[in-house]
Amino acid sequence: MGRLSPPPLKLGAMTTTWRTAAFRALHQPLDRLVGAKTAKPFAALGLATTGDLLRHLPRHLMSGTDVSDIDGLIRDQGQGDNQVALVARVESVRLLGQAPRQRLEVRLTDGSGHLDATFFGQPHLIQYWQSLLSRSERGIFAGKIGWFRGQPQLAHPGFAMITPTGFVGTAKNQLMAERVGKASFIGLYPQSAKLATWTIAECVDLALEAIRGLEDPLPAWIRQAGSLTGLEAAFRAVHLPASLAEHQTGVRRLLFDEAFAAQAAMAYRRADASRRPAVPRPGLSDGIADAFDRRLPFALTPQQVEIGRLLADELGRDRPMRRLLQGEVGSGKTVVALRAMLRVVDSGGQAVLLAPTEVLAQQHARTVSQLLGDLAQGPLLGPPTATEVVLLTGAVTGAARAKAMHQLATGQAGVVIGTHALLAQQVTFADLGLVVIDEQHRFGVEQRDALMGRSQNHPHVLVMTATPIPRSVALTVFGDLDLTTLTELPGGRAEVTTTLIDQVTRPAWVERAWQRVREEVAQGRQAYIVAPRIDPSEAAEARKQTDPEIRSLPPHLGSVLELSQYLADGPLAGLRLGLLHGRLPAADKEAAMTAFAAGQIDVLVATSLVEVGLDVPNASIMVIAEAERFGVSQLHQLRGRIGRGAHPGVCLLITAAAPGTPTRDRLETVAATRDGFRLAEADLAQRREGDVLGLSQSGAKSSLKLLRVLEHADLIEQARGYAALAVERDPGLTDPGVADYVQEIEDLARADLDELA
């Protein structure tokens, strides 16, 4: 069976045989370096190997007379585990209470803010600490910030006073003292309760010793061309820099390595794919595709035409097309895809369209059948060129399923529409020529390849996404695909205005929102009302875990079951309400959607199931309850369901998020712009890339340690350039260094996939 991805390398970091000594050294398990006992808390921090540890960079570098920003530190502790390490001055040391229940209260300061540290113990210990603390005015303190009578406090922090000759304190450690001689900076590491910053520093020193003499795995020509510092020097520079500039060159090298590994993996995947043969699907003059074009109820936009030509051209070649088509919600990607699919059918092959959910697959099947009319009824009932459209999802069972499978296997069905389920099952195609994957961000590259592996031939692949992806992200995550963007929306699209409703300060506006829904319905329009949860209990549970930013008051709008009942009995009494959520049987989902599409339902109360792709042009208003429960991109997707016809759209975001909080700001951003690219960037800036892009993303998620795809876009472009050159110079991937970089990503990709399975 053919695969589009390179053949699997050996599984897991442990069994991988690295080709270079450098990768072997960096993949050395940490317990070998620091012992099993110390390795354990490192594992809890997600650090398993020497390389992981060396990439655990100091959070702060302190030099000369630097002290930490105490107020900032205290502010930042809200999210973390309250573990802090800081460099501070000792302002005062006071002995309080009477022996034997004395305590030491130490006031730490950065010049403006202050933080108290307390020590309890036997009188002789207290005396000892007091003498240590007086050895210098500046020291490193590490421990947990707690709250005592409303004041932040460090109870029993470990400390090391910084003296001209080294460290003295409770954090006794030799290497730490040696460091003062070696570097002019002290690194404060992100620590945990079980690993103080100096323990980490000590282990880093061990790691640096262990990699002494490391041979750089990156080919010399790339190092020179990119003016990159050597790998060993880079590790030293990030941990023990002589200057900030040196630290920066070290960081740049480590970032480059991450970018290069991802880009090299993508470049070799591309090269590999482009060497595989594909069946050309040149189309047919006067076939279904042409007939379909003649029947289209609208004129294609110039961009749709242009991209159509590009796809036609690529489908006609004997190498598989691998293209990512991105375009705003409503930009008309589906039509573009369908035209490509029909060309393949005209050429005697089959085309499959995969949707992320059952609901969307059903909608696609309906839309496609509608658009095709008798062209979808087979050559017996339709015109001689006609084909058949088959829906194959998890919900299609029994005899219907057997029939669908038969139609696929015999080639009777030219157009197949399905969900993920198609990936999991043994489905045989007579001649699969094109795979279209809608809303790719829900699929991983491996899932894509798993499907492709089913086919004897190497089908052409078109991936579509409505989540606008900044280029640098696209290069990292979809770097094995060619990119095309649909930027213009079909003409006649209406405006959508988005308004935020503060449910706490403006309860009357919430009432007004329901009234607006009634007004739209009175004009013959339809409405979506979206809530984050299904059950009231789930919604209540979610409210409990909420952050203090969100002030939630009844009536609770967060559950579709509760909300639809409330609306039906109250504000929307008399309207035709429908319900759509993930726990309904497939037939009920289908029925609700069909009824809504047909205008038999006025208001669809739904979870984010309506997020992607649902297309009902008559819907003009959307109310989103507990909007703060949704992410930026998700809200944008949801909003894309309205304003798809000629009627101006109204989107109302009801929220309990307090003004001035990040959550509220996020919602304001969504209200302020409809530019999907801007919103995607805003979204990314707030969350880690992996979260935004979904689970399995070609190893990209796990491989992004230091690299931030937005911030380091230039570096990613640069790495991509060298990766392309590497493929050109060494198509067989014989360079052991480059091979190791590539293998690292492929391993991670498989690990991500295992996590999914």
Ligand code: ADP
């Ligand atoms: P996307 O999948 O990109 O979100 P769709 O393909 O679902 O967008 O298109 C959205 C709506 O616009 C559909 O109703 C579709 O039939 C319609 N449409 C697509 N192209 C055009 C066009 N050129 N002119 C007018 N309407 C169009």
Ligand code: MG
């Ligand atoms: Mg779509």
